[in-house]
Amino acid sequence: MAKTYYAAINWNEIEDLIDKSTWEKLTEQFWLDTRIPLSNDLDDWRGLSKEEQVMVSRVLGGLTLLDTIQSESGMHQLRDAVRTPHEEAVLNNIQFMESVHAKSYSSIFSTLNTKSEIDEIFEWVNTNEYLQKKSKLINEVYLHGTPLQKKVASVYLETFLFYSGFYTPLHYLGNNKLPNVAEIIKLIIRDESVHGTYIGYKFQLGFNELPEAEQEELKEWMYALLFELYENEEKYTAELYDHIGWTEDVNIFLRYNANKALMNMGQDPLFPDTADDVNPIIMNGISTGTSNHDFFSQVGNGYLLGTVEAMNDDDYLIGLDS
Template structure:
């Protein structure tokens, strides 16, 4: 059988090219966000506050490592269109940038031993290991629809426990550059979650009614297990600074959004936008942040100017 060329003039699903164009317009690199400008703010935080931030950033590094090495890659086996493959390839690259960016934050603000301690913590914490093992088990053994659910739950719910702290400090006018990276990641993950939720819904609609009921039972059980673990994690990490209940409400709100992305109703009736800590929402809305699916690169993020290539540039 001959291998055929992808034809970008053929629309198998009009959302594919739209998402590809928007996602590529949002390219960014951690090296272009001056996290070192936050060092003065960092030095004025208490040791407990710094420890919480290191743990949540370290946790994000572990989750995005899973996504960049396993989670996005397995999505390529179940694409519905050829352009979808291109979109997934873009997502994969950005997950690697996300994982690297958390290391940039940790190494910029901490000495070497603190960074080692943060990595040791994230690799051995009981709740962190539970969620990565639970999600990865679906990636390795689940159906195409199950993998999409696991990815939407990870990026659309579990990440947000760790996103809360940087946004809270930004809402208090602190750690502007650290939170800028987080906001750039959130913008990417909003695209990923919405797109995969849309693709999931297409496949889910093709199931028979009994199959849909059985699938929903599996999905609800997975979510219950993940949320029970997540709230334990929240108590452990955020208890020392008194924000655990606010974080749980933030997670519930984003759980509703994740379910809506997949075509389902909200599961938490008392977790609406008005119920979120206003300081966190202020952190999202400050400066370049756009908590919006199709936002462009923020005005505070400057892409480098294009320069002509020289012969020396090819000497690797």
């Protein structure tokens, strides 16, 4: 009998049931941007001031960059330290959906913006000092960090750094504007919620195996990185939103989600902000299902894959006590 050179993945023997449940969750909520009628938002878009259009475009451009990092660098790095073959399969799924997210923003641009405007968006993204700084902070961890540090960076990106951008379409949705753009964002939020909780769970498994001294050292590093990212994010938020008066509301939302990122990894919240402090329009936008149109059914029942679900506090306590 020949020696095993490469073992086949066996989904009938599951080492960690969280791998299986996460795979099923991700595949159940699969979606594509091409199924969402973005052109229905054109009237709303034309009703925005030029200043608002530039702000929305830059917000979405920044989100494109973060999803690009996650799809091209982040998941590749996380696969180097998987605990099970099923975890690698889940990360493959996540990587693909991060690419779907990045492409979705371009679908919005191609619908709402001219060619010259799109060129300006990506020039701004690729040269903005705050976007580039947070990209470097995260990617340097991906390239040079320990496996657990890489998971921290990933959770911070998924559960914290995206939200300065997610705020904008949720705000417009709450004011009955750009509902299809917001639909894409809500689908992305649904995905990122699962990604962040899953990777945070895998972090907890490794963290709990460390000696106490190494745990404390890692926690000190985690909080230092969070402070550095938050300080930069405040400056990025001010640049985007000072001129329309949203900055403090966005910062509250950021701090709330920074706490969620820490909770994903089994750590104590850092900031005093809770869901009660966040603008209720934004929280309502996250918790409301995909009700503004029935786009799934437009392509037949075979594409009926469910609705957006809110992430509750208990969802951030994934697995360790199951």
